[in-house]
Amino acid sequence: MIRKYTISIFTENFIGLLNRITIIFTRRHINIESLTVSESEVKGVHRYTFVVKSEEEKVKKLVKQIEKLVDVLKAFYYTNEETVFQEIALYKVSTAGLKEGRNFERLIREHHARMLTVEAEFVVIEKTGHKEETQELLRQLQPFGVLEFARSGRVAVTKPMKRLSSYLKEMEEDQLQLT
Amino acid sequence: MQTLTKPVGLELEQAQMMTGAEAVIQSLLAEGVDTVFGYPGGAIMPVYDALYDYQHFLNHVLVRHEQGGIHAAQGYARVSGKVGVCFATSGPGATNLITGLADAMIDSNPLVCITGQVASHLLGTDAFQETDVVGVSMPVTKWNCQVTKAEDIPAAIAKAFFIARSGRPGPVLIDITKDAQFGKLAFHYEPCQLVRSYVPKVKLDLEQVQRAAELINNAKKPFLLVGQGVIISQAERELLQLVEKAGIPFAWTLMGLSAVPTDHELGMGMLGMHGNYAPNVKTNECDILIAVGMRFDDRVTGDVSKYAKQAKVIHIEIDPAEIDKNIKADVPVVADAKEALQALVEMVHPNDHSAWVNEFHEKRAIEVEKVITQDLFPQKEGLTMGEVIRRVSDHLNGDGILVTDVGQHQMVASRYFQFKKSRSNVTSGGLGTMGFALPAALGAKLGSPDREVVAVIGDGGFQMTLQELATIFQTQAAVKIIILNNNFLGMVRQWQQLFFEKRYSFTEMTNPDFIKISEAYGIPATKVTLREDLDKGVEALLSSDGPFLLEVVVEKEDNVFPMVPSGASVSDIRLE
Ligand SMILES: Cc1ncc(C[n+]2csc(CCOP(=O)(O)OP(=O)(O)O)c2C)c(N)n1
């Protein structure tokens, strides 16, 4: 069954590592729907969040290949239900289109969006949510004249309670028996 | 030659000042490297200049093409178990390594390749001989990195060696900019023992081993597959203890060949597309399949949907990514093969499965009658590859190292050559790289100078790297070269015959005079076309003190059988 999966990858912060990771996707013809990179809660450990649409079997194998990379600490995959996730969207709307101001403001409020800046020629709206929600707001803003639209990749935290630091500890134990 | 005495590696006084180039050499010496295969050029000249002072500590072999250099390093690594090392310059020098990196990656050979790179201020400017080597080699290295500062060189090399040889081994590349080679550093070498993000092997899960033992103890028809992992983890003895105690018949993959003596009474031959009849057929009849240190390559499994479906699979493998990749494991044991087998031997009960073993012998008899007799003792006029291999193998009596290229001769040699010692078979298994054998044989000879090294090569593959004859001549490495000349790209021709209605599209070759070529390179050579001259030819080859080339003209259109046609099930293996 094809579903959306969130892949969380914890890595060292080295140049070129993103490339090493993405070639694992391309080689297996798995399209990357979105990608976000940031620091994690552990100092010096980076967190990549990929979203893919694929079958679990394929994703499982993909994640093993990623975790095999020397500079990757840990890699996991999750279904949507196992994560709490958000994306942020920015909409640049022409002020010329805002003649019927009341409707516009109500729309913003109903969507739990907010006005980020107001300039002479345009306003910028910000909305955080799932893709369907930011997409719906885009649809409803179109009549006002959307000049630009940008949506971030997914950021996600997971529901299981095991923490990265305890995974790192387990890795250390495996490494200790080597020396 | 200069005779400078230089303090070496770990014996150096603390933190001696030196150039990055000299630190490269010192680091290699600290790792115990004695042989490097390489080829100089602009971007790696500082390293070569430093090497000039270290010729008495480090044997540098000047190959004639970087591909030859890396294959030689592979041959050296495969027979010695040590890390193979090679040098190349930037741009074309480095890109010439790519085939060898891919080969070493898929066959898990430990290598450290050091490439020169343009000066760091020129990176990204399309400077002369600048190639993004780190980018290009990314998919075909276990790890790689670029060093732009002299002081980072020792740590990078230490990490490279640790990664190359630990866990599932593989090739590592370090790209060093020219300014880093010229730069100064206070040299201090610390071997690497830990990389935080990298777990080369996990702790053995004894519960999984226990589950495996229970399956084996209750099995009626157990069957064990020996992969290269057995050789890499030096588990040859433990493997034999297990199969002998529990009475388990076994077979080997192409890469597992030589891990166990080929004449072992429980040894049933080679698996795979051109392997033996019995082990392929019996794979689909056993009740427990125990795979040790192998990855279920498609040349071994044939159609995976019809592979060992009736059996419970125990997969002992160090690389977790191999578990369930091609074949689902009922009992995965992620572990070093030696550790897993040591534990398993203790837990299995003594057993005897002679009726089951006899079933293999019955199948074997069919193969002997239909295939092996004709291959080894042909009645027809033309020489067969099989009889040549038999002669050579008989002479060596299980003691030689066999290096094979890719094609029909590779499969025939792997089927008929007899082995008594581990680490005696060197071939390009996963990548199937024509041109591998000649340079790999040179490396194997340097890695195991006391043993006879025989390279069996096709007329096609020989012409891909034949320039290494010059390296063999210059080093006087006593490599024994056999060209099995069918004047065809034989393996491709066989497929054309069997699956493309004999449409021989560009597989017939008008070949040069191989004897003249060899002699032009200073290597004595002889050619055999008649059966009555074969013994003499083989004797000349094996009794020569230095390198020697023997060309044997064999039947043009012989086929290698048995054969599992690609996409077919292993039990649909054809005998003719
Ligand atoms: C570099 C490379 N190119 C192409 C092939 C495809 N290939 C596999 S076997 C073979 C024929 C080899 O001919 P030869 O070396 O004469 O050996 P033979 O099969 O005749 O024993 C070819 C072309 C390959 N394996 N490697």
Ligand SMILES: [Mg+2]
């Ligand atoms: Mg040929």
